[in-house]
Amino acid sequence: MKRTHHRAAAAAVLSLTVPLGLTACSDSGGSTDGPIKVGAINGITGLFQTPEVPKTVKAVFDEVNAAGGIGGRKLELVSKDDAMDPQRSGQAARELIQSSKVVAFAGSSSAVDCGLNRATYSKEKIVSIPAVGVDPACFTSPNIAPVNPGPYGLTTAMLYYASETLKRDKVCLNYTVLPGSGGGIEAAIKEWTNLTGKTLALKNLAVGNGDPTRYLVADKNAGCQAVVYNAVVGPWFAQARTQGMQKVDFLLAANSYTDANAKVIPPDMSAYAGTEWQPYTDTTLPGNGRWAKLVEAHGIQKTAFSQGAVMAADVFVQVLKTIKGDITRKTVTDAFKKMKPIQYPMVGTPWVFGPGKEHSPIKGSRFVKAENGGWKVLPGGFTVPGKVS
């Protein structure tokens, strides 16, 4: 009986305090003194792991803080791990907005954040600048603008590179597509067709696990000269070699651009990879010097994702510095919606947020080729579809 009373009392208190708390949050939108709290939702555990991203964003913020912060206020990153779990991702966004009172999100890297939280970001009038935009919603939402071209922009760039730079007539596409992403890939292919007037010789958006021989045999039958591919690398190349496909150019998506994958590609196979930022394997490329120095100083793994983290944090800080007066959620959102494009050397096109209903400011890709167990950066800079370089 007594316990029931306690529960009823607690519920009454909650029912009173929660709405009050919510009102207070949405009114304040971050305090005007003390540290500027910035949120990020990152995959740290689970299937999509990017632990280096929040570490790198924090390293940039530490650098800014050491130089006096923004208008005398320190930047504080509040990163939450969503473990690629939709429920945790939604909860993380709500907690960061309502309890931590973050002024914006910068440097998120989650496979589920954009799709799940886009409505929350719009409703709360808060902006997010993900370090790594993964799902389609990252590129089609009013309050999200990633710093990478993403899988769709990259697909168009890879097809464009195959048909226009490598001059291959029969271009094929073998993709593993996450549920809900098929439309984005179809749109990317359509964009390439619109730009070049060419169509695919073979399209398979259902490449699954298991022996890849069946897909490779289909590619051979279709006479593919270039194959754009985004799934597991090792068995694909081992079997392509067995099937005698040494003369086919294989173009791999950015997720395959790792040191380990360069080592599993047999030396007589022709493999390219599209990179979202300047290839991370060459620290002398524009913009890579600052990134390499920063991650090395903090003992952070050198990956493409950590490049995205530096860029997201850098553009965020740059826009924040343009704000005159209080830094609150409202002023931050306004600044991003009204900002001027930023030229960032690590990518192919200027980055801008702006007032639009969807944002995909970064286009194009650079290409690397697998050689002697490593990746060789190819000359020619960024390939931006439709833009003559």
Added chain:
Amino acid sequence: MVNSVIAGLTSGGGYALLGLCVVLTYRLVAVVNFAMTAVGAFGAFVMVSLTDAGLDVWSSLVLGAASAALLSAALGAALVRWFAGHRERTKAAVTVALYVALTAVGLRLFGGTTTGAHRFPDPFGAPVFTVGGVVVPRSVLVSLAFAALITLGVGLLLTRTGLGLRLQALSERPATAEVVGIPAPRLAVGVWAGVGAVTMLVIVLVAPRLGGDFSTLSGLISTALAVAMVGAFRSLPLTLAGGLVLGCLEGASSAVESIQKYQGVVPFLVILVLLWWRSRGEVWDTAHSR
């Protein structure tokens, strides 16, 4: 379509081998071992780590197989020591927990899909002949021969030898086996060790075709279980056939555009129908025997 089916058939040997490992474990120690491929992948990655460190392939292979045997034996010893009297489902649940744990540890130690990719030695990668545009490498024949060897060898061992009889007794009535003087715990741990080593060899053999990173290789358990289902976890020849059928179905379903999207499901649907068909026969027999 024909080419795709042929391409699928060439994968069948590898699938059959995986299924046979499951059936083998079940027939010998009466446990559906979900951690099987994770243990095999562990040994395989010990092997490639050693070759990376400069050790020759054969010594690495032996040490890799020994490490898988040791890990499997430890798992077997734990099951014998703490779960001997429990039901099969409890033992299966233990192996599920171990699968999750081993996969997590393996991911930490050996990296994920992109960061932990390894090139496994492929001594049987050379082409032997070409059928309908599909190049068939030696590894396909080796897989099929290995699968046939396991099917025949284990079949004979279980039915024609004293050791086989003791193993069957151990699997079906462990307590009774111990009463009649069979050293059940020691024999069981020995079987676990043997199965661990065989699984590691199978994983190394299929790795160039089915995946070069830890999570993909340990995830092969779903394929292995599907194939084992065809043989109802008992029949070795049917399991061998199941592997080949699964390969053909995969090939066929990837060739038809309208069902391409569901190609991952098609083989399992067919297996489900097969199982239903067989159980229908059993129900019929039971009804008539009454």
